[in-house]
Amino acid sequence: xxxxxxxxxxxxxxxxxxxxxxxxxxxxxxxxxxxxxxxxxxxxxxxxxxxxxxxxxxxxxxxxxxxxxxxxxxxxxxxxxxxxxxxxxxxxxxxxxxxxxxxxxxxxxxxxxx
Amino acid sequence: xxxxxxxxxxxxxxxxxxxxxxxxxxxxxxxxxxxxxxxxxxxxxxxxxxxxxxxxxxxxxxxxxxxxxxxxxxxxxxxxxxxxxxxxxxxxxxxxxxxxxxxxxxxxxxxxxxx
Numbered sequence: 001x002x003x004x005x006x007x008x009x010x011x012x013x014x015x016x017x018x019x020x021x022x023x024x025x026x027x028x029x030x031x032x033x034x035x036x037x038x039x040x041x042x043x044x045x046x047x048x049x050x051x052x053x054x055x056x057x058x059x060x061x062x063x064x065x066x067x068x069x070x071x072x073x074x075x076x077x078x079x080x081x082x083x084x085x086x087x088x089x090x091x092x093x094x095x096x097x098x099x100x101x102x103x104x105x106x107x108x109x110x111x112x113x114x
Numbered sequence: 115x116x117x118x119x120x121x122x123x124x125x126x127x128x129x130x131x132x133x134x135x136x137x138x139x140x141x142x143x144x145x146x147x148x149x150x151x152x153x154x155x156x157x158x159x160x161x162x163x164x165x166x167x168x169x170x171x172x173x174x175x176x177x178x179x180x181x182x183x184x185x186x187x188x189x190x191x192x193x194x195x196x197x198x199x200x201x202x203x204x205x206x207x208x209x210x211x212x213x214x215x216x217x218x219x220x221x222x223x224x225x226x227x228x229x
Contacts, residue, residue, distance in 0.1 A: 002157065002159070031215065042219065042222045043158070043219050048216065090157050094215065102163060104160070105150075105157035105159065106157055108156070
């Protein structure tokens with residue numbers, strides 16, 4: 001268990017629908033990052049939040065949005081879903097510590113759009 | 115734009131062989147270089163990392179070699195095992211401006227170790 005919790009693990013939905021993916025960061029981490037990974041592809045950075053505020057934006061579609069709540073959990077909202085949105089969506093969190101300046105990833109949400 | 119270039123895209127190694135994955139970066143505004151290992155259907159997990167004031171770091175069969183002047187770093191997996199078959203991502207942590215603390219990832223290397 002990495003300490004980053006993502007729900008649900010699997011999601012199957014139809015085109016045109018809207019879904020919400022949830023992420024609880026590791027305890028004490030203020031930053032949350034969202035990534036999309038299509039089949040056999042790399043990690044596409046979507047968006048970062050730090051302590052409730054949007055910090056950086058990557059290749060995130062206008063149909064997608066995210067937010068981070070006061071308890072630091074984050075949600076990624078995907079709307080008007082298309083077949084091409086089928087992918088693994090990862091959340092990662094980070095904090096500042098002597099031993100690790102990297103990210104801790106969750107186990108992902110596998111989204112299938114049919 | 116900050117970039118980290120990773121090669122090769124895929125790698126096939128025989129059991130017991132050495133796997134080598136290379137990464138190069140384009141500017142000096144990085145202060146931490148982690149490698150992540152990802153098994154199919156799982157999230158990437160931190161494998162090993164190095165800071166730029168060190169030229170080599172070894173943890174078991176995994177070694178990072180770092181060449182600051184060449185802006186290159188590599189992952190060596192000694193005595194590669196079938197269980198090492200996974201996708202490996204190198205990354206570099208930005209240490210300036212609005213992107214401070216953010217990781218820039220390479221595109222990944224899919225390693226297959228044949229028995």
